[in-house]
Amino acid sequence: MKLFSTKQIAEVDRFTIENEPVTDIDLMERAAMQITTWIDQRFSEENKMVFFAGPGNNGGDALAVSRQLAERGYRGAVYLLDFGKPLKGSPAINWKRLEEQGKVELHRIQSIDDFPETNPSDILIDGLFGSGLSRPLEGLPASIVRKINGLPNKVIAIDIPSGLMGEDNSGNIPENIVNAYFTLTLQFPKISFLFSENERYTGSWEVLPIGLHPEGIAQTPSKLFLVDKKEVTGMIPRRSRFAHKGTFGHALLIAGSYGKMGASVLASKACLRAGTGLLTSHVPRMGYSIIQTAVPEAMTSVDPHDSIFTEFPDLSPFTAVGIGPGIGVKSNTRKALHELLEKVQVPIVFDADALNILSENKEWLKQLPENSILTPHPGEFRRLAGESVNTWERIQQQRQMARELKVIIVLKGAFTTIAMPDGKLFFNATGNPGMATAGSGDTLTGIILGLLAQSLPPQHAAVVGVFLHGLAGDLAARKKSINALIASDITEFLGEAFLEMESVSAF
Ligand SMILES: NC(=O)C1=CN([C@@H]2O[C@H](COP(=O)(O)OP(=O)(O)OC[C@H]3O[C@@H](n4cnc5c(N)ncnc54)[C@H](OP(=O)(O)O)[C@@H]3O)[C@@H](O)[C@H]2O)[C@H](O)CC1
Numbered sequence: 001m002k003l004f005s006t007k008q009i010a011e012v013d014r015f016t017i018e019n020e021p022v023t024d025i026d027l028m029e030r031a032a033m034q035i036t037t038w039i040d041q042r043f044s045e046e047n048k049m050v051f052f053a054g055p056g057n058n059g060g061d062a063l064a065v066s067r068q069l070a071e072r073g074y075r076g077a078v079y080l081l082d083f084g085k086p087l088k089g090s091p092a093i094n095w096k097r098l099e100e101q102g103k104v105e106l107h108r109i110q111s112i113d114d115f116p117e118t119n120p121s122d123i124l125i126d127g128l129f130g131s132g133l134s135r136p137l138e139g140l141p142a143s144i145v146r147k148i149n150g151l152p153n154k155v156i157a158i159d160i161p162s163g164l165m166g167e168d169n170s171g172n173i174p175e176n177i178v179n180a181y182f183t184l185t186l187q188f189p190k191i192s193f194l195f196s197e198n199e200r201y202t203g204s205w206e207v208l209p210i211g212l213h214p215e216g217i218a219q220t221p222s223k224l225f226l227v228d229k230k231e232v233t234g235m236i237p238r239r240s241r242f243a244h245k246g247t248f249g250h251a252l253l254i255a256g257s258y259g260k261m262g263a264s265v266l267a268s269k270a271c272l273r274a275g276t277g278l279l280t281s282h283v284p285r286m287g288y289s290i291i292q293t294a295v296p297e298a299m300t301s302v303d304p305h306d307s308i309f310t311e312f313p314d315l316s317p318f319t320a321v322g323i324g325p326g327i328g329v330k331s332n333t334r335k336a337l338h339e340l341l342e343k344v345q346v347p348i349v350f351d352a353d354a355l356n357i358l359s360e361n362k363e364w365l366k367q368l369p370e371n372s373i374l375t376p377h378p379g380e381f382r383r384l385a386g387e388s389v390n391t392w393e394r395i396q397q398q399r400q401m402a403r404e405l406k407v408i409i410v411l412k413g414a415f416t417t418i419a420m421p422d423g424k425l426f427f428n429a430t431g432n433p434g435m436a437t438a439g440s441g442d443t444l445t446g447i448i449l450g451l452l453a454q455s456l457p458p459q460h461a462a463v464v465g466v467f468l469h470g471l472a473g474d475l476a477a478r479k480k481s482i483n484a485l486i487a488s489d490i491t492e493f494l495g496e497a498f499l500e501m502e503s504v505s506a507f
């Protein structure tokens with residue numbers, strides 16, 4: 001699914017009005033009805049609804065919702081932010097409709113002294129500003145926002161918490177942004193909702209469809225996407241009945257060192273579960289019996305060194321390589337990694353210590369084979385790319401690096417972002433906080449390697465791998481709880497994650 005900037009959303013909005021066709025006021029009524037229905041399903045007439053309406057269409061939505069809820073028997077009061085300019089267009093029509101209906105108290109806020117007294121059970125509806133916000137809030141609107149944030153009441157934001165920008169909030173003023181309990185956003189998630197630092201403003205959020213024109217959506221270009229299940233399903237190849245294990249490739253995993261053999265075990269198991277035909281796990285000598293015992297399905301390649309990785313095997317049998325979990329950053333390991341960089345001819349995924357070695361030898365980055373996959377967590381990414389002030393800036397760094405180096409960068413987080421060499425960026429929505437646990441990254445490396453080995457194009461392997469990893473984590477959390485989730489659970493539930501994907505369950 002494409003993600004749009006607030007400016008682009010306004011364009012799709014206009015396209016819908018012209019081409020559906022639908023009048024501006026009817027589109028607002030449709031959006032308002034979605035919000036009204038959502039609220040009515042979760043609250044009762046016992047809660048008074050207190051609306052804060054701004055001068056634009058976000059305010060217009062609030063006015064329309066207040067009228068619709070009043071029709072359903074709710075008590076309501078509207079506080080219109082009044083800069084002394086008359087309302088125009090659809091907000092003006094909605095104000096008139098409210099006056100005619102006569103069921104909702106109508107007030108104006110001209111100075112902060114007009115801010116109302118409220119009861120803690122009142123639900124506050126924030127319709128001050130939405131996607132038309134052009135600069136951080138100051139003056140009267142900012143004072144209203146600070147008052148709202150000081151109250152114990154639940155706040156429901158219409159479309160966007162007022163004061164929050166849809167994309168970049170670098171220069172914004174945090175205390176002048178509404179802290180919503182819930183945000184009901186229209187048609188598309190706004191990009192800034194996908195950044196962890198903005199959760200305090202959005203609270204939980206839900207997308208309410210308002211029937212914007214599919215053609216308008218299709219012809220508006222975007223390089224940002226939210227990964228959806230249907231797209232991922234289409235990227236998983238169907239297995240022929242006549243397949244044999246050679247059909248699904250041969251993965252080489254270089255992972256583990258003394259004290260960190262768990263990384264090798266976790267990544268190996270995940271790689272096998274992701275469907276590789278064959279797996280060879282390359283381990284230091286001391287790791288031989290560990291990996292043979294823990295993962296009998298894997299073949300083993302033994303390093304001449306007792307406790308670390310120093311030399312990779314002949315690469316000719318392998319269809320993909322994964323390197324990094326638990327390998328450490330000793331000098332022999334660094335040398336072997338560099339040599340691998342020069343020799344490898346098949347798709348490769350770099351994780352953990354492999355990334356740490358690369359950040360200490362940044363000149364090697366230029367030698368990364370095209371379409372290599374890098375899977376840093378935020379700390380590893382910082383070491384690779386430098387500091388950033390917020391997520392928006394960080395994803396710009398991520399996109400730039402992916403473009404410059406012609407690699408795929410999987411930046412792990414609550415919404416993992418995947419940057420492609422052509423500038424596209426995918427946000428992944430599967431996964432849960434239980435997955436922020438030891439070894440979770442090793443399982444992701446294993447999954448991506450397993451998919452690469454089966455000849456999925458690297459861009460698909462990255463998107464599918466991240467999606468399945470998160471989905472398996474979600475399914476595991478349902479059985480084991482978010483708190484008790486451990487990395488092996490993710491691998492254990494990978495099969496169920498595959499079954500959830502339509503193409504596979506069709507068998
Ligand atoms: N397609 C959809 O999703 C639909 C969305 N709807 C709703 O419409 C809003 C967007 O409405 P819009 O009128 O474009 O914008 P806002 O209501 O957010 O506010 C615009 C007015 O606010 C002024 N403004 C902007 N920034 C500030 C500020 N920092 N301080 C004070 N005033 C500000 C702006 O004036 P300018 O000075 O910038 O010119 C405007 O007067 C969307 O969020 C949805 O809620 C439709 O109802 C249905 C379709």
Ligand SMILES: [K+]
Pocket residue numbers: 058126127128129130157158159160161162
């Ligand atoms: K709002």
